[in-house]
Amino acid sequence: MIELIEDDGLVDVLKVVSSTSGGVSAQTILANVEWPDGEIEETFVKFFSPALRVKEIINEAFGHMCTNLVGLEQPLRVGIIKVNVEDIPDQVRNEFEGLEDNFASNHGYLYAWATKSIGSQSLKKIYFHTDDVSSAENFINAMQAWDDLPKLITLDDWIGNSDRNAGNIIFINSNRFAVIDHGRLFGVINWLSEPLMPGNEFRNIAFEVFRIAHGGKPHAIACTPILHEAEVQREKFEGLRDNLKRVTLDLFKLLKMPANSDVYTDSFINYCQYRTATSKARFTAKLSLHEVAV
Known part of the structure; x- marks a missing residue:
């Protein structure tokens, strides 16, 4: 809430x-x-x-x-x-x-x-130090061991979060992280001045971590949780779509920006609708898979 x-x-x-x-x-x-x-x-x-x-x-x-x-x-x-x-x-x-x-x-x-406040540090503060040549490797290993990494990969894909980084992933305890900061969504820097193009791709940091951790060519079995999440999250979005639209319009009203608020809101919903509907096929293509049972 x-x-x-x-x-x-x-x-x-x-x-x-x-x-x-x-x-x-x-x-x-x-x-x-x-x-x-x-x-x-x-x-x-x-x-x-x-x-x-x-x-x-x-x-x-x-x-x-x-x-x-x-x-x-x-x-x-x-x-x-x-x-x-x-x-x-x-x-x-x-x-x-x-x-x-x-x-x-x-x-x-x-x-x-x-x-x-969550009361903990970000993975950036924990793993990235100027004198540590293993910082990136340690971060990747920690992320790969996280059970919820497939959820984050798929989420960032359909909301268009192009600004995921170690600074907005918070360590709670081993294999348990929280996420903060959603300042850059829909695959653009600023939707006030840029059109939303749901077919365009952007850098998905969580997905890059997954590929690097698997030597650039993940086995089909390792990819299964991502494709499963793509299906699950598509269905969940369908159930949330109307509420997302209502709350977003209410926020525009609160912030006193009624001009074009319905146009912007529809563009957000349409962006996510397209991305969730095509997420599984997109990851299948990116991973060079033909079909993986989920």
Whole structure:
């Protein structure tokens, strides 16, 4: 469930986490946040630059719902938090200084994305170190040993997640990971300015890990769980499709972007519809398989 946290929910800032590299697009803080049921939880709050705010929040919410659908672990609570302009942390204000924010100016508040802290580290922090030549190999081995890797491979294929990396996979314990961050979906960087082309391919990091772990030519038996997940997730998407559309339209309304919201929402649903319907055939072709019993 995606919760709505009111403007008194940001209790205090604990620390600044990071700025997104490659340009000013997001600023994340760790804060104590009061959720709608009154519980105060350590929560990551991600503020987005004005031009990308709607796109990023929609992606995070849409990706969260789809990830939930396939049964991958995620933060236990996620939501959209309303933050009054005067309560925006100085670190965030400084990060976006000079950027025109008509929404915040007109309404006196803005929205940010909130996720309850999982309380653990990402695989990037665990495995990738500048002085460790085995970092990539260790990461690949850990991913390959993960029972849910086929779920992630197939999910990323049909939601078009081209930004999967070790930094958004969180270690819980051995053979148990959670996934976070869904900022880049539908096979494009920014659907506000790019058409969605469901037939186009993109880099699926989880699938690359699988192929590398199997020497580039996985045996048909090793491929069976991926093809099975492709079928399972196609059926699950059919059951979620209408709710995905309704929630996405509601989010557009909340974010006050009614113009073309139905067109964008239909394009998201159509993209996933095509990708789920063709997922099994696509993986069969990529893996140079003829037919594998599932």
